[in-house]
Amino acid sequence: MYAPNLFQDKVALVTGGRSGIGYGIAEALLKLGAKVIICARKAAPLAEAAAALSEHGTCVQRPCDIRKSEEVEALADLIESEFGRLDILVNNAGGQFPSLARHISDNGWNAVINTNVNGTFYVSRIMANRFFVPQKSGNIINIVVNHLRGFPGMAHTGAARAAVENLTKTLAQEWAVYNIRLNCVAPGTIISSGLDTYAEPVKALLDKMKEENLMQRHGTIEDVANAVLFLASPLSAYTSGTTLYVDGMDHLHGDRMRMVNMFR
């Protein structure tokens, strides 16, 4: 539905682009003409992903832990030398693990906060200072989760994603003067590699959530990628500091309260 050359001459960075939703976003941007950089921690699958994505256009990769700002600076160096500019940043890298809050260790809490909040902030600040501010243009899309009613069973990620959503609102205002837009996409339950990390009883809960979803399905990677394309494009030129839910209305339901009983 989008013009085939929508992102011609645009350069996009997709963090966590080696798998799942990030891979799908990278592929969608490439197919519409963008040049794409992907990063992730695991070098071998990252290189494989970039090789496969190169079928659709120019895709380069560099291993990078977004929690380490010096690695993010090195990633910016690569983007500078390869392309000399950056137009779109998709902060997709992230994750967590299921646990009731009282069982989350300090390290477990910090791993999730560092990944989702600190990592997203480091990449955003570094790419803004290196590219978006001097260019006086930029577009940042932060992938969060649906945490509207809290997130029983994943307190760390609920707190982290709420922080990212608030950061998005702040930076959208601070950086509007540089013609930089920021928005969040909040996926519901999406069929992707991320879901493979969940074992029972969460798997059973996911099936239940699918049954109870008013659209009677989980989301697809394409559902999320299409929302990102909209926010990355001039079609959303007057939209900044907001969150687009791609969750088949899950955020309107209270179903997640059931997971409290499952872990009791």
Ligand SMILES: CCCCCCCCC/C=C/C(=O)SCCNC(=O)CCNC(=O)[C@H](O)C(C)(C)COP(=O)(O)OP(=O)(O)OC[C@H]1O[C@@H](n2cnc3c(N)ncnc32)[C@H](O)[C@@H]1OP(=O)(O)O
């Ligand atoms: C419920 C409702 C669902 C409801 C339904 C949900 C609907 C879908 C919503 C969202 C879906 C998705 O996001 S799907 C995407 C999922 N993808 C991911 O999560 C992948 C990325 N995740 C990760 O890399 C990791 O999970 C993350 C912890 C964030 C970072 O990893 P690190 O390598 O830094 O972590 P490690 O060094 O291994 O561990 C650091 C500490 O975290 C603890 N830790 C790590 N994994 C742990 C685990 N499974 N259980 C307990 N504790 C764990 C370790 O024990 C360590 O603490 P100590 O032992 O004390 O030292």
Ligand SMILES: NC(=O)C1=CN([C@@H]2O[C@H](COP(=O)(O)OP(=O)(O)OC[C@H]3O[C@@H](n4cnc5c(N)ncnc54)[C@H](OP(=O)(O)O)[C@@H]3O)[C@@H](O)[C@H]2O)C=CC1
């Ligand atoms: N699938 C779903 O239902 C939902 C997913 N989301 C979110 O969407 C995003 C993508 O999820 P999905 O594709 O499903 O899951 P994946 O686990 O496949 O994707 C996570 C990606 O992030 C990368 N990553 C994780 N930590 C870091 C880090 N510290 N530095 C750099 N890269 C990192 C991983 O690569 P590597 O391990 O090599 O670093 C991986 O490529 C995540 O933020 C997730 O929480 C949100 C709502 C629902």
